[in-house]
Amino acid sequence: RILILDFGSQYSQLIARRVRDSGVFCEMFPYDIDSQRIIDFGAKGVILSGGPESVHADNSPRINDAVFDLGVPVLGICYGMQAMADRFGGKVHASDIHEFGAATIEVNGHSQLTEGIEDSRTEGQSAKLNVWMSHGDKVIEAPVGFDIIASTPSCPIAIMANDDKQYYGLQFHPEVTHTLQGQALLSRFVHQICACAGEWTPDNIADMRIAQLKEQIGDKQVLLGLSGGVDSSVVAALLHKAIGDQLTCVFVDNGLLRLHEGDQVMQVFAENMGVKVIRVDAEDLFLNALAGESDPEKKRKIIGKTFIDVFANSAREVSEQSDGKVVEFLAQGTIYPDVIESAKSHQGKAHVIKSHHNVGGLPDDLAFKLIEPLRDLFKDEVRKLGITLGLPAKMIYRHPFPGPGLGVRILGEVKKEYADILRLADAIFMQELERSGWYDKTAQAFAVFQPIKSVGVVGDGRRYAWVIALRAVETVDFMTARFAHLPYELIETVSNRIMNEIAEVSRVTYDVSSKPPATIEWE
Ligand code: XMP
Incomplete structure (x- = not known):
């Protein structure tokens, strides 16, 4: 697994997606998580993202030395490269002039990272790579032990490498598709340099998740609000495979669904898969609650509150009918972009905030523990997982439908x-x-x-x-x-x-x- 430390670039999420696309699991955290978390993550390699700051600014983000103490390869991208150069005694030139857009870099040196990537090199000529640049500052002197591998007329060090330590720096952004060999570079870093196996595939994810869920849940009961949307559907399929009848889904028909939507959900889950689904016909309740209201935000609030009421009632009924077996867990379809977004705004306290936020609407007597089996997956990974689990493509690739x-x-x-x-x-x-x-x-x-x-x-x-x-x-x-x-x-x-x-x-x-x-x- 690869650890990504986020220094605030708008492209950071893309790094995680590219690494996962090459079949390797990774997670991204804010750059300032504490040393113990960096150690406990068990990374085989670390990627430092870009960011908007300058290493010359007061209090600009620094790389925690715990990263270098891990003894694993490190790849710095843009700001990540500048911070690494600065840390090891190189020189970073501060500049207000921004280089933004496509550029062609000349690859003159050799490194483990760029092997094979330089193969367009012909005798006496340097190889060229088409890359995407977005930076102001740049490294103008590589630290001792680093070789200059590539440059452009305006950026003297576009790639630097220390093969002994396996530390690498890229001034451009390999994670954006405009960098033509970007995926190949990242894939080379995680597979050849960090020696990660390509085990992050939908089949493996499904097997691992099902095993984890079995272990976590034991013989307890789980409740899931099933909306028929992609995320909750995939959670239902996963849980059904993991714990079968210990899962009860509640599907609330609020009278504001598309034609035959409720029937389709029942057909896929209850009839075809044998999932326990309680369908609550709450059309009258919702329409009565909405009667006379025309303010859009108030309408949203009424629908949200009515949903919580209906769901809480069903939850109580399910709890009472489970032959004395307490419903201990509530499952939710939180996915990775939600987690990253709240981590950005709440500095690493993502888990706490998200969980409270989500269960927050339920009354106090319904104190569930949360299960979020998709919280480290991107939407496209959730979709692939859904297909692997046998859900119909039509359900998995459907357009989003708003809660109200x-x-x-x-x-x-x-x-x-x-x-x-x-x-x-x-x-x-x-x-x-x-x-x-x-x-x-x-x-x-x-x-x-x-x-x-x-x-x-x-x-x-x-x-x-x-x-x-x-x-x-x-x-x-x-x-x-x-x-x-x-x-x-x-x-x-x-x-x-x-x-x-x-x-x-x-x-x-x-x-x-x-x-x-x-x-x-x-x-
Ligand atoms: P807008 O209308 O803001 O929509 O451009 C962007 C996306 O969000 C969806 N949307 C909602 N989803 N509850 C939801 O669950 C809502 O209240 C809501 N409002 C908008 C919208 O369908 C679109 O995909």
Whole structure:
């Protein structure tokens, strides 16, 4: 396993993803975790990320010497390289001028790290690597014992290496895809230099997790809130394999789900896999709680609170019905990006904060211990694990669906009549996206109900009926998004079907707003 210390670069998470992509387990922690944690991690190698600081600034982040006491290879990237150079007596030049973007570096020297990477070298000529640079400061004098392996006209030391100690520094970012041989470099570091085996595969992850869960849970009972989303579904599949009937899932149908969603969840888990699932039909409860409320944030809060109430009731019932066996654990689908995000803002106290946050809503008499079997996995790893565990691809690769569901896609007050109309319109849109192959080309797509009436002509009469908006976006991180450029023919088919098949709809519009400033959801 590889330890990554995060000095605050925007690319840090990518380092972890690339290392895992090469089949090696790694975890990332803030650079200032204490020495004991560095030792206890048992790393076969350490990677120091980039960061926004300058080693010349007061109180800028330093590398804990415990890293070098481990006696394992160390790779410093950008700021990580500068901090390493500074630590061993090299010279770092501070500069306000930022070098940002693609660059070509010339590889003139040899090192274990770059072996094979330099193989485009021809007689008398240096090899060239296309890399991605993003730095102000740079190392201008390598420490004693380090060789200069590569340079550019503006960056005299783009790669430095100390093969004896197996310490390496890269001024560029191997973790971004613009560095063409970046994955190969990182893979070489973890496999050849650190001698990690490529055992981090979905099959192995599944086997290891199932064994760990068996051990952790013993003969105790576990409760899981199953939403049908990817994360909780994978947790359900894992737990079912690990502990079978000791798992009880609670699926809350809040009346704000997509068409047939509840039936599909029951079919996959209860019927096909034999998982114990309690389906709570809470449509009336949710709709009554929402009646008369049109403020978006208040609607969200009502839905959240009602969910906690319903879930807590089921939890009590399950506890009472378990033949005296106490339900000791609550399982949750927390995944690694959530953990890293809270670690960033709370400096290493991620576990505590996340756990409290998540169980925080439940009443005091339901004091569960938490089980989070996905808390060190990235979304794509969770998906691969789900496929390995036999979950249907359609479930694993589905678009995200917000917790408040159709509640935030019915503008203003929520009514059953609106939810029923929206469900049908949304289902038609999904069918046509799938039929045309566009479902997989968009990151998220859905229909939105507009509580306004617009005129249409049917036969000889004028009809005043509701308006449906269609929304489809392309995005990788959901922080920014572009409206999907769906073909007009597809939009036309969807629009015609919605107006012909749903008498209560007289008009369909397509949302052409990108984020920012528009958000993905309408409320
Ligand atoms: P926005 O609308 O903020 O959405 O651009 C970004 C992503 O977050 C989802 N989303 C939510 N998910 N509860 C959730 O669980 C919510 O209240 C919520 N609001 C937005 C949204 O679907 C999109 O994927």
